[in-house]
Amino acid sequence: MEQRLGLEASIAIAEVVCRCDVDIVAAYPITPQTHVVEHLSELxxxxxxxxxxxxxxSEHSAMSVCCGTAAVGARTFTSTAAQGLALMHEILFIASALRLPIVMAVANRSLSGPISIWNDHSDVMTERDVGWVQIFAENAQEAADLTIWSFRLAEDRRVSLPVMVNFDGFILTHTIEPMLMPDKEMVQAFLPPWEPLLKLDVDEPISMGPVGIPDIYTETKQVQQHLLTQAYGPIVETLNEFAQHFKRTYKPIETYRSDDAEVLLCTMGALSETAMEVVDRRRKQGQKVGLVRIRLWRPFPFEDLYRAVGNVPVLGVMDRAISFGGPVGPVASEIKAAFYHREQRPKIVEFIAGLGGRDVPLSDFGRMFDSLYTTGETGKIPAPTIIGLRE
Amino acid sequence: MATQSAKPKWTELAVGTAITVPGSARQNRTGDWRSSRPIWNHEECIRCGVCVIFCPEGCIHFDQDQPGYPSADLEYCKGCGICAHECPTACITTQEEEE
Structure with a gap:
């Protein structure tokens, strides 16, 4: 059974975590994640x-506690944002290396300085390489659904890895949206009790997290690379099972009106919904524009991306973070790399938008689509553009 | 480190590279990076046992090499020289390892 409610994504996540019957929540409050842990504390x-x-x-302790509790076989949840995620940094690698299926909701927020409590993706982009499954929600329903799914995937014995559910700070955390909230029976029918691959048990003692000497470390990294890449199969499989159970479908890469598109824009997270509105308006005006929305960020769904982009001649990529002194847009640089060896590849135009909570109104997406058409007509790829920058 | 075999392939590692066999530390002979070893001069040794007490590895015992005298278990001795430093009769010297 599901109930139609108006909830913030934060409260929705806390409510589904409750229905997932977690054993431990270890968290430190930080804006804009606060409502998630406040509500869990109340529950x-x-x-x-x-x-x-x-x-x-501290968040360093939060993630350390999560590693300990997951290691004894307790279903474990935490949530954080920005500086909190950064403070967890070193422990994130350990959680994945030890195969601990922790689920963490990251209320994406920009990193200081200057101090900013507002939304962008600089926090999660800094944590790309920690060996976690990383997925993005676009609204409250998705944030809740993907949290339920994350426990199922994380605890899948073929995977047994931690999962990060990204949902944009304030845009989702503090916005009340209509959504369907499944009851506990429905969630638990989808999420069986966890049977750990390995756990700390006084009756059968093992050591987790010992030293990896040079003779072994290389092999452990190959295990992680293999596991996270191979997690793609179970990800698609469990998302399909989720769709059968809850009647809501999620794919590693989502598209919007992309089939006959002349230009495509690639987005990630909540701003995809604004972008869809702009696509509808441009389509009414006769411009064949479309979207490619990245939902699964790690493992990166290369084949899904190739299928979604097809033979479109111009692809824009909107980043919500900057890799300073490097390739500028972290998502764009990965997409460029993904297409480098392909014979059929689009011209890729980079946009940076919505840094530190800067609004990205409909008109900004309009400018991005205009730029893509200009590239299509002139064949010239502009330098990465920061949308809305005063100059 | 995993203990199943000396140099396992990546497909042979335990889940999370855990150690699943208790007591596996005994398999690690940690003295192999020692650069010098302690030598006791039995003519000056008064068998007081100060070296046994001060050894941070707990690897100096009586009656290993010669009855009544202390010596270091070289499978675990790191060659730190604390025994030589603490010896009240200065009967312990450290000898550099050849290889």
Missing amino acids: VADGELDAAFVPVE
Whole structure:
């Protein structure tokens, strides 16, 4: 059974985490994630969620506690944002290397400095290479659904890896949206009890996290590369099972009116919904524009991307972060790399938008589509453009 | 480190590179990077046991090489020289390892 409710994505995530019957929540409050852990704390205090809520003194400790609890076989959830995610940095690698299926909701926020509590993707882009499955939600429904799914995937014995659910700060965390909230029976029918591959147990002692001498470290990295890449199969499979169970379909790469498009724009996260509105308006005006929306960021779904982009001559990529002194847009640089060896590849135009909570209105997407048409007509690829920059 | 075989392939590692066999530390002979070893002069040794107490590895024992005298278990001795430094009769010298 599902109930139609108006909820913030933050509260929606906390409510589904409760229905997933987690054993441990270890978290430190940080804007804009705060409502997630506040509400989970209430659910535990009110006796609705039979779990330990560990109010740690920092995010470094939060992720460390999560590693410990997942290592003993406890279903573990945490949530953070920006500086909090950065403070977890070194432990994130350990969680994935030890195959600990922690689920973490990241309320994407820009990194300081200057201090900014607002939304962009600089926090998660800095954590691309930590060996976690990373997925993006576009609205409250998706944030809740993908959180439920994350436990299922993380605990899949073929995967057994931590999963990061990214949902944009404020745009999703603090916005009340209509959504369908499944009840506990429905969630638990999709999410069986976790049977760990390996756990700390006094009756059968093992050591987790020992030293990896030069003779072994290389092999451990190949294991991680293999596992995360191979997780693609179980990801698609479990997303399909989710669709059968909940009647809502999610794909590694989503498209919007892309089939006959003359130009495509690639987006990720909540701003994709604004972009879809602009696509509809441009289509009414006769311009065949479309979207490619990256949902699964790690493992990167290369084949899905190739299929989604097809033979379109011009592809724009909107980044929400900057790789300073490097290739500028982190998503664009990966997409360029993905197409480098392909004979059929589009001209790729880079846009940076929505840094530190800067609004990206419909008109900004209009400018991006105009730029893509200009590239198509002139054949000239402009330098990466920061949309809305005062100069 | 994994202990199943000396140099496992990447497909042979335990989940999360965990150590699944208790007591595996005994398989690691940690003295192989020692650059010098302690030598006891038995004519000056008074068998007080100070070297046994001060050894940070706990690898100096009586009656290993010669009855009544202490010596270092070279499978674990790191050659730190603390025994030589603490010896009240200065009967311990350190000898550089050849290889």
